[in-house]
Amino acid sequence: MRADAWFVCPAGHELHPDDVDLDGVTEWAVDPSGTLGYVTEPAYALACLTDTLDELDDADHQGWIDMATHDAFTASCDYVTAYDTGLRPYDTTEARRWFPRPHSHQISPNYPELADPRCPVPAEASKALAIVAEYLDDVATARTDEESAEAFDSLYIEAIAFTNAYQADDGDPSD
Secondary structure (H helix, E strand, C coil), X not given: CCCCCCEEXXXXXXXXXXXXXXXXXXXXXXXXXXCEEEEECHHHHHHHHHHHHHHHHHCCCHHHHHHHHHHHXXXXXXXXXXXXXXXXXXXXXXXXXXXXXXXCCCCCXXXXXXXXXXXXXXXXXXXXXXXXXXXXXXXXXXXXXXXXXXXXXXXXXXXXXXXXXXXXXXXXXXX
């Protein structure tokens, strides 16, 4: 990215920021080196996380638990990446597009409703994910842009804690 906000590639081609057009739920961003890239729209990443938490609540065997936990990890990584590039879904109107209602996940640490010994869940990751779920509820119930900003910032910190715990458990729910 040049000082005038235009993008230029090594071959000399130029691109104006208004001409960057991505389809779907991606947004363009510039990394610290000035390189143009794209990330998942942060509000969409959180909507995916909400969906995976709902799937996890309904999971009744190890395969579903593994898949939902991995999907939650992927959605959390997408949100953290978008946040790190400076993208914030602080606009309450935009957040409502992805969060039309409060979600009240009722997820408690270690998911006791999934306490079947044949379906273990990684303890540290599940505790961290329970906190993420609480902050998602805060996002869904925010009434002002200021409340949204605070909830999204807190969610970022907890998403990092969850992704770190998930990786520490090697992403293996049987740990």
